[in-house]
Every structure is written in C-alpha cells, then in structure tokens.
Amino acid sequence: MFKRFSSLQWKSFFRSSNLGKSLGIKIVMGFFGIYMLLSLAITGGGMYFLLKKIFPDVSPMWIVSQYFIYWILIELMLRYFMQKLPVMDIKPFLTTPVKKSTIAHYILGRSAASIYNLLTLFFIVPFAIVLIFNGYPVLNVLLWIVAIIAIVLSINYVNLLINKNDKVLIAIVSLLVLGYGLDYFGVFSIKEFFAPVFHALYAYPLTILIPIALALFTYYVNYKYLRDKIYLDAKLKSKSVEANTSDLAWTKRFGEMGSFLQLDLKMIWRNKRTKSQVYISLLFVFYGLVFYTVDVYSNMMPMKAFVGIFMTGIFLSNFGQFIPAWDSSYYSMMMSQNIPMRKYLESKVILITVSVVGMFLLTIPYVYFGWDALAINFGCALYNLGVNIPVILYFGSFNKKRIELDQSPFGNMQGASATQFLVMLPVLVVPIILFSIFYYIFNLEVAVGILSVLGIIGFAMKNYLLDLITEQYKRKKYGMIAGFKEKAS
Template sequence: MFKRFINLQWKSFFRSSSFGKGLALKIVMIFFGIYMIGALVFVGGFLYEILRKAFPDQAPMWMLSRYLIYWILIELFFRYFLQKLPVMDIKPLLSFPIKKSTITHYILARSGVSGYNLLAFFFFMPFGIVLLFNGYPVLNVVLWLVSILAIVLCVNYINFLINKSDKALVVIGSIILALYGLDYFQIVPVKDFFGPIFHGLYQHPIAVLVPVALAILAYFLNYKLLKNKLFLDASLKTKSKEAKTSDLTWTKRFGDMGTFLQLDLKMIWRNKRTKAQVFISLLFVFYGLIFYTQEVYANMIPMFAFLGIFMTGIFLSNFGQFIPAWDSGYYSMMMAQNIPLRKYLESKATLISVSVAVMFLLTVPYVYFGWEALAINFGSAVYNLGVNIPVILFFGSFNKKRIDLDKSPFGNMQGTSSTQFLIMLPVLGLPILIFTVLYYLISIEAAVITLSLLGIIGFALKNYLLDKITEQYRKKKYGMIAGFKEKNS
C-alpha cells in the first residue's frame, strides 16, 4: 500500500500546474540543496578540529555536548516556521477500503525522511566518522549517532504536536532566551548542567534507549492524534466569526482604483496572516539599531544600503511577493468578471508605494547616526518605489500557490515556492551590488544619486511597465486560476 501512496504522490507532483513553470527554478533549488549538504558535510568534518583548537583544554565531544541543548531548542523553534506535516489528498482515500492506520503510518513515515532530518544527518555523520579516525570507541560513537538521529526524529514529531499552537512558539522562544540569559550572565551554569546529560549518550551506550524511546513515544502520540482526525466529515463543522466594519469611504478619492484599495485594506485588517505582515514591517523599523549602534559596522557603508532597501521595502517584500495569491480564494471569480486587470495591479502598486513612503518616514530618526544614513535610506526608498515595485509585481505573475487567509501566520508556508527565494536577488541583491560598486569606485554620493535616478526612471516608465506586467498576468491567467484551486499546493 505504501508503494501505491508513493506512486500517487509522484503523479501529483508531476501533474501539478506549478510543475512546468517552475522546472528551471526547481533545478536551481536542487543545486542549492546540494550546496547546503556539501556545506554541512564540510563543517561537520572539520568540527572536531575547530573545537580542539578553540578549546585546547577540553575534549571536542564534551564541548559539543554542552551546546546540544541549544541546538535542539533552536531547531525546534525554526522547524515551527519552516516545516509542515507532509500532506496527501486524504479525503478521496477515505471513501476506499483503506485502513486509517495505513494512511497515518505513511504520512508520519514520510515526515521521518524529510529534508530537515537529513540536514542533521549530513552534519553529525562526518563528525562521527572523524571521531572514529581519532581513536574513539566504535560502539560508543555508533550508538551516539543513533541517539542523535533519535533526537532529530523526536524534534520532528514534537513539532507536529505543537505546530498549531502559537503559545508553544512563545514558550520555546522564551526558554531559549531565558537559558541563554541565565548562562550568559552566569546566574545558572546551563551548559554545565546539560553537558553531562548529552555526554552520557556517548559515555554510556545503553543510554541510547532513552532518546529512542522518546522518539517512539512522540511518533505514537502523533499517530493517535492524526488517526482520530481522519474522517470525511471532519471539516464540515461551521465556523462562526465576529463581523468587523470600518469606514474606508476615503478610498473613493482614487476613482476606479479605490474599490480595489478598499478590498485590500479590509483584507489586511481582517486576516491573521496579512495583519501579521503589517506588524512585522513596523517592528523591523528598529532593525537599524542593531547595525547603527555597533562600531564594527561604522565603516561598512554598503551594509547601510542593505538596511535602507530592507527597512523601507520590508512590506514591499513580505506582502508584494505573494501578489495575487492573497486573493487566491476568489481570484477565479474576479477573472470571470469585467474587472480591469490594469486597475487591479495599479491598486497593489499604490498600496505598496504608500508603505514604502511610510517606512521611510519612520527611518528618518536614524539621521542621528549621520547624514549618510538618511541619504541612503532616501535613495533606497526611491529605488524601491520606481524599480522594485514593478519587479515584484512582475514576479507575482508566477505565483500559482493558494493562500488560505484564515490560517495562523506562524509557521504558515502556504504560497511559498522557489520564486519567493529567487525574487530576493533582483529586489535586494541588485541595488546593494550597484551601491557597493559605485561607492568603492566613485563615492557615496554617486551611489545614492544612482539609486535615486534609477527610481526616477522607473517612475517615468510606470505606465509602460504596468502595461507590460498586465499583459504578463493575462498570459498566465488560466495557469494561476488552476494553481489557486489546488488547496494542498
């Protein structure tokens, strides 16, 4: 039965509407994955020597054991955001004589061989091999590696248990900060407390039974929870929501575009994920304090270009990269109506433009750290307005993955594809490269003026660029509609 499930998943992958358009991007992501694996193998292979030279008076295995508690908590924290339970089209299977236990075991087994688990394997395995070459007992090292893999699986299945709870994320983050703070200020010797526990997995091979037992327990807790939810009518229960109203009549001043602006503002305010983008953008205004207040970055002027593009364009990136997937729930209905697509895209551009202007105004106080900061932020804002807005709208035409706005913003990777990663190259990498080259070849003034001029040229070509982008959306129209209908995309 597992073989049939794998065959179904394989066909679903190749028959997906997003497969053909992203073939080149998938190849790029494969090469990126190979690079990541190579980097992990390299670091894992040299970790023994790194620890030996950094701590000549301590055994490398002991030093690694002292920090494993942070690795577990940090991995669990980031998996909350990045990892999700492998999905299949389960409902059609429930109408066939297939045991729920078989479906559940398959889903959980798939998650056990996910890329996140393999990353830890490629890191710790080379370290274990180096230990063997340095005369460490074979039995101890092999069972220690088994313990590490069991811990990885335990983290994998615990993540599925807590992934729907935002409170769990706060608890994990608080524990990490609390342990680090207690250790850093020498209030409680955290590493000295947990070090012997994890080092015992190497010293006492029989201790491998503990992480293995915990991994099995986490597996069966997931099994029981998931199996109890495999019913055809599990999603038939109606949800009640509190209606919210707001006065947005002022948007009518924008004419035909005002209707779209009003819908966008209502969508942002009424849904968790879009509302989170606004709050995250406002929080990142303080991101500059990390760099402007550190002397080590005082002479790294190109870093200020990164800050300028990033801070003034944070909403542009977070919100803009998922256009028009935000409207995926009713995009097919919109395309069936006599709705001017040009006005639709222009309203998105206007909304993002306002966000860039607001974010720039919020960064003005950074002039306290020098006029260069203000000038770079201004040039970056103009560049974002004139160049990056058309770029992000153009890349939006490649979005074919649905977004359910009702889902929690934490750990929600719906709508994310390789496009979202590649789009950062022209949006973030290109202006920084331009600024850096001109700064070192000519001056900071030339770099700021060039970014501003590119933004102004983008303004001058606004109508032409929007017309071209509109044509691109019309070409991709039916592919986007088909993609947005795939609820597990």
C-alpha cells in the same frame, strides 16, 4: 501497503498536468538540498579541528553539548517555516478496506524520511567519525548518534503537532532570544546549564533510552491524532471560525486609499504566506548581530551598508517583489471596477513606507555598536524609501504568475519568475556599489550622505515616478489579468 501507497504517490506526481513546472522546481530544490547536505558534511568533518583550535583545553564533545539546546530551538523555528506537513489524498481510500491505522503510519513514515531530518545527520555523522579516529570510544559515539537521531525525530513529530501555531512560534523565538541574551550578557549561562544533560547522552550510553522513548511518544501522539481525523465526514463538516471584529477603521483617514490599505492589512494577517513575511521581517532585525559582533566584519563598512539596506528593506523586498500578484485571485475583479490604479499603487507605497520606517526604528539599538551603525541604517532607510520603493513597484508590473496565499512561503516557488531575481540587482547591489565607491574615495560621511540624498531626491519625485509606474501598470493590465487566471502557472 506502504509500497502501494508510494507507487500511487509516484504515479500521481508523474501523471499531473503540472508535471513540467513541478519537476523543474523539484530538480532545482534537489540541487539546493544536495549542496546543503554536502556543506553540512564538510562542516561537521572540520568542526572537531575548529573547536580544538578555538578551545584547546576543552573537549569538542562538551562544546557541542553546550550549544545543542540552541540547535534544537533553531531547528524547531526553521521547521515551523520551512517543513511542509505530509499530505496525502486519503478520500479515495476511505471507501476501501484499507485500515486508517495503515494510512496514518504511512503519512508519519513519509514525514520521518524528510530531508530536514537528514540535515542534522549529515553534520553529526562526519563529526562522530572524526571523534572515533581521534580516540573517542566507538560504542559511546555510535550510541550518541542514535540518541541524536531520536531527538531529531522527536523534533520532527513535535513540529507536526505545533505547526502553524503562532503562539508556539512566538514562545520558541522568545526562548531563543532570551537564552542568547542571558548568555551574551553573563546573567545566566544557559549553555552551561544544559551541557551536562546532552553530554550525558555520550558519557552514559544507557541515557539514549530517554530520547528513544521521547521519539516513540511523539510518534504515538501524532498517530492517535491522525487516526482520529481520518474520516470522510471530517471534510464535510463545516469549519467553525471565530470572527474577527477588527474593522481597521483608522485606515479611513487615508481617504480613497484607505479601502486598499485595509484590504492589504486583512490579506496579510489572514493568510499564511503573507503573515509569514511579517514574522520573517521581524526576525531579520537580528541579522545585523552576525556582522556587528564578529571582529572580521568590524572594518568592512560596505557589508554594514548591505545589512542596513537588507534590514530596513526586508519587508519591501519580500512583500514588494510580488506586487500585484498578492491580489491575483481577485485582480481581474478589481480591474473591472472603477478603481483608480494610481490610488491602488499609492496604498502599496504607504504600506511599504510604514514597514521601512518601522524596521529602521527597530534597528536603532544598533547604536550600541557606534554612531556609524545608526548613520548607515538611517541612510539606507532613506534610500529604500526614495529609490527602492519606486523600483520594486516598477518591476511588479512584470509579474504575471498567480499566488495562492494559504501556502507556506518556504520551498514554494509559486509566483516566482526571472523578475524576482532581476529586481534584487537594483534593490541590493546598486546601493552597495554606490556606497563602496564613495566610501573608499572619500569617507563614511560622504557615502552615507550620497544614499541619503538619492533617497530624498526620489522621495521628492514620488508623484512624477508614480505617474510613470501607473502608466506602466495600465499598459500591462490585461497581460497580468490573463497570467493571474492561470492557476497552474
């Protein structure tokens, strides 16, 4: 039966009317997946020698055991966003003599074969091979690999249970940040606390029974849940949804733009893809730590300018590049009404402006690394406000691909076109080039001043630029309406 299910899924893919796009996307994602796996394999193979060089008096296995708790939390967080739940059209099978238990086992089996379960394996196996060649006991290392595989499968099945639960995501991120903070400031060593737990999987082979039991338990919980949900009338039952009584009345103070702003805020909060953009933007506030805490980047000011543009403009880039495709499902209806295009675009400007200002405020703690960090982030925020907002809106007039808001943003190329790649050149590359030129010719103050002045000039010319962009949207109006109606685009 498993073979039959796989055959039907294969035929469903190749007989789809959307085969061309689906196949193209899968080929691109396949190359990306192969690149990631090879990179992990190379990193895993070299990790032993890297750890030996950095920590010559400590066993590499002990170091890996110290940080494994962070690996688990990070993998849970990444899977929350990136891993798609296993999907199968089960309705045709519910009227045939196919056991529900078989369907449930097949769905869970497909999930176990996910590429995300291979990521850890491609890192751990080369690392383990190097351990064996360097005199580590073969049996201990092999059983350790089995234990790690069991932990990865446990993470996989736990993710199926908690996926799309915002409270769980907040808890995972909080634990990750709290643990790193306690370690970084020397309050309490989380890695030292968990190191003996994970090192025991190598030192005491019998302990592999614990992760294996955990993997079987999480599999059984998922199996019970799926089997109880596989009923034809489960699809017919009306869905009970708790009403959200928030009317966002405060948006009325923006006049005519208030209704558009209210529509955008509701859309962002009620849909998976837009809501994920908010969470991703907040997480990238910590992106600067990668550069400010590593000595090799300490004197690379252009990289810090890139971080400033990126952190303060992450929502601008992620959300703005798909304007007005976010409204594609009802864009034709909006354009048939007496709705001023200028007011529609101004509401987008207000939303993105608030995001840039908010992200800058969240980056103020980087002043801990020096006043230069605050100055760079401030200049970058001004540049985003005055220059990048008009640029991102202009490029939005070329968007003609529909977006389904209830789908995950990761591994999802829906709505993407060459426009999304081209817009990153003026948004990210141009300000870094400008900053670098004036930094190396003059100094940091001049470079930051140039970005700030350009941002202020753009802000002063906002009305003129918005008029030009509005005319561009009016010219492209019917092309966008036609493109948004194509659901298979």
